Amino acid sequence: MQKLYFFTGAGLSAASGIPTFRGTNGTWEDHDIDQVCNLRTWRNNFDLVHEFYNARRSTMNLYYPNLAHQAIAAWQAAFPMQTTIMTQNIDNLLEQAGCTNVIHLHGHVADMQCTHCGNMFEIGYRSWQQHHERCPRCYSSSVKPGVVFFEETAPNYVHYVRMLQHLDCGDMVVVIGTSGVVMDISTDLAGYSCKKILNNLESSEYINEAAFDTVLTMSAESAVPYIDTIIKEHFA
Ligand code: NAD
Numbered sequence: 001m002q003k004l005y006f007f008t009g010a011g012l013s014a015a016s017g018i019p020t021f022r023g024t025n026g027t028w029e030d031h032d033i034d035q036v037c038n039l040r041t042w043r044n045n046f047d048l049v050h051e052f053y054n055a056r057r058s059t060m061n062l063y064y065p066n067l068a069h070q071a072i073a074a075w076q077a078a079f080p081m082q083t084t085i086m087t088q089n090i091d092n093l094l095e096q097a098g099c100t101n102v103i104h105l106h107g108h109v110a111d112m113q114c115t116h117c118g119n120m121f122e123i124g125y126r127s128w129q130q131h132h133e134r135c136p137r138c139y140s141s142s143v144k145p146g147v148v149f150f151e152e153t154a155p156n157y158v159h160y161v162r163m164l165q166h167l168d169c170g171d172m173v174v175v176i177g178t179s180g181v182v183m184d185i186s187t188d189l190a191g192y193s194c195k196k197i198l199n200n201l202e203s204s205e206y207i208n209e210a211a212f213d214t215v216l217t218m219s220a221e222s223a224v225p226y227i228d229t230i231i232k233e234h235f236a
């Protein structure tokens, strides 16, 4: 059976109002990545880290899926047995649009993780009171946001590796809204002869566009009709 993979990044949620990490209005322009998202440094920046992610959570209820999230949900519904959706995003807009079994490669912003016992638990979109709250399982105060930090292992990368291991020439990979800085998707896909589609608002120096069969340099919402045609022709 031909398989359909979606690999998405911050650009997918940009039209919903969530800033991307890099580029114009990128979240990181005001924050040092090594201070708020790094396993080696987070304890030294304990308050800053929690304030940063509390702020992220406090606005999450304001965002709604855009046309591209909805299109991915529709494509999954059309090919339910064949479709795998992977995202680097820590929001839940794909799920809000109706997608199921979304693989969050970098975790979800509503989760917290105890570094003492490993407990991962959901707190929703509220603030974590870092000076008062503790892990509900072991009562340690060493609790970090449940998103994957730099220098931290990412358990869900096993799904990404599995995709690469099982890619056949009849499969299709649709890459949307990622700069390729954190995950080197174009290098990882380069050797495969499956159908590869890239959609980014702008070209990225970390993405080798020659690795793709189709490159759509436009917003994810604008790319929907083009991707729709390609998917329908491929899976007809
Ligand atoms: P990135 O910020 O590095 O790059 C964003 C990419 O999206 C760029 O290539 C840009 O050209 C493209 N883009 C911007 N607006 C777009 C649009 N409207 N349509 C299509 N493409 C658009 O994003 P990344 O590669 O996902 O970075 C990796 C890290 O960013 C991940 O670890 C992820 O957790 C994190 N992140 C997530 C969110 C979120 O959950 N929504 C937001 C910001 C950052």
Ligand code: ZN
Binding pocket: 114, 115, 116, 117, 118, 119, 135, 136, 137, 138, 139, 140
């Ligand atoms: Zn614990």
